[in-house]
Amino acid sequence: MAKLTIRDIDVQGKEVLMRVDFNVPLDDNLQITDDSRILGALPSIKHLLAGGAKLVLCSHLGRPEGEAQEKYSLRPVAKRLSEHLGAAVAFADDTIGDHATTLRSTLHAGHVMVLENTRFDNRETANAPEFSKALAGNAEIFVNDAFGTAHRAHSSTEGVTHFVSQSVSGFLIEKELEFLQDKLASPEKPFVAIMGGAKVSDKIQVIKAMMAKADTFIIGGAMAYTFRLAQGYKVGDSLVEPKFVELAKEILEEAEAKGINFHLPADTRITQEFKPTAVTKVTAPYSDGGEIPDGWEGIDIGAVAIGDFEKVVAGAKTILWNGPMGVFELDNFAAGTKALTAAVAKSDALTIVGGGDSVTAANKFSDASNFSFLSTGGGASLELLEGKTLPGVAALTDKS
Numbered sequence: 001m002a003k004l005t006i007r008d009i010d011v012q013g014k015e016v017l018m019r020v021d022f023n024v025p026l027d028d029n030l031q032i033t034d035d036s037r038i039l040g041a042l043p044s045i046k047h048l049l050a051g052g053a054k055l056v057l058c059s060h061l062g063r064p065e066g067e068a069q070e071k072y073s074l075r076p077v078a079k080r081l082s083e084h085l086g087a088a089v090a091f092a093d094d095t096i097g098d099h100a101t102t103l104r105s106t107l108h109a110g111h112v113m114v115l116e117n118t119r120f121d122n123r124e125t126a127n128a129p130e131f132s133k134a135l136a137g138n139a140e141i142f143v144n145d146a147f148g149t150a151h152r153a154h155s156s157t158e159g160v161t162h163f164v165s166q167s168v169s170g171f172l173i174e175k176e177l178e179f180l181q182d183k184l185a186s187p188e189k190p191f192v193a194i195m196g197g198a199k200v201s202d203k204i205q206v207i208k209a210m211m212a213k214a215d216t217f218i219i220g221g222a223m224a225y226t227f228r229l230a231q232g233y234k235v236g237d238s239l240v241e242p243k244f245v246e247l248a249k250e251i252l253e254e255a256e257a258k259g260i261n262f263h264l265p266a267d268t269r270i271t272q273e274f275k276p277t278a279v280t281k282v283t284a285p286y287s288d289g290g291e292i293p294d295g296w297e298g299i300d301i302g303a304v305a306i307g308d309f310e311k312v313v314a315g316a317k318t319i320l321w322n323g324p325m326g327v328f329e330l331d332n333f334a335a336g337t338k339a340l341t342a343a344v345a346k347s348d349a350l351t352i353v354g355g356g357d358s359v360t361a362a363n364k365f366s367d368a369s370n371f372s373f374l375s376t377g378g379g380a381s382l383e384l385l386e387g388k389t390l391p392g393v394a395a396l397t398d399k400s
């Protein structure tokens, strides 16, 4: 059932509570190192302010587990938002306390404020009704634009919808669903899914689910070693998740039975040390007997794999990329991710990138404008791709 969106509501003079995902990375000096998620929420914020809303923004930042801590405060985020808007942004020192209540009651139409971190109270993640009710306050309308947190059934994403008249999605959620759900429902073929990174346990189920849609898979990053282990090869000291070797075997068998192209890296860059000056070497291709010796760890794909993957990407009409090819944070381990980023960036296919580190790599080695869409959600995008319902979306008001 379609959900009401920000386009369907009149907000003039009304208090609107909007959940955003301002869970941005901060450095040790509490400086924001990537404000993609703030930029992602701007279209909805500007639209609501232009429509005359009294706009109250709420979000979590990090996992403070119910304890108010300076390092998880949203104050720097409110400041950055103010710079982007070129307008004042009021900041409440608490979430549902006296300061928040006073600021909310004196907020004028066309003005915006930010509440302190919702996770400074454990009732947020417990989805406690009394916390949801207090968060809703006098707001008639709730807008959810926090795609990155839409897979959580918390007070500020789900509970609050029970205490307002209407709950609608914002432009960011709308766009995320358009790319990750609608456009991938019947993708133009060949549809190449590139899966890498380190979170095998999170992503291997996604590979399984996507076998119904993608006709080609490229597997890189640490993910590849669990598959190589499943094929009976030695992977030395590389990162593997032994619990998933059986599932990896099943996936390889299913791919063969269904004629799905499943590309694992032919060769691997390996090291004995995890540091910028580490000596590295590349194994011979597996097909020539190359394996990863004990005491060595795979940290990137090799040159043969890069060439293979570039060819596959060049022939694609739809590409979904989630997870880097290697430990790209270190320059001497980054060649595979760099080459793959360039290949995806120059493709004419529909190119969708999901996952925090993959988006970082796309921005580091290319430019966001070279991709059709960079998702702001890691876990949320994976759950969507797995075919799961996102509680933060399911709770919104149905279109009649």
Ligand SMILES: Nc1ncnc2c1ncn2[C@@H]1O[C@H](COP(=O)(O)OP(=O)(O)O)[C@@H](O)[C@H]1O
Residues within 6 Å of the ligand: 196, 197, 198, 199, 200, 220, 221, 222, 239, 298, 299, 300, 322, 323, 324, 325, 326, 327, 328, 329, 354, 355, 356, 357, 358, 359, 378
């Ligand atoms: N071969 C490898 N061995 C260990 N870590 C790896 C390897 N390849 C990639 N990684 C790491 O995987 C991390 C990203 O994985 P993940 O969180 O799954 O991706 P994303 O954030 O894009 O979803 C990066 O920090 C990268 O250094």
Ligand SMILES: O=C(OP(=O)(O)O)[C@H](O)COP(=O)(O)O
Residues within 6 Å of the ligand: 021, 023, 062, 063, 148, 149, 152, 356, 376, 377, 378, 379, 380
């Ligand atoms: O950054 C987030 O998730 P992500 O790293 O999976 O994209 C979201 O803000 C959700 O945070 P959470 O995983 O602490 O609930």
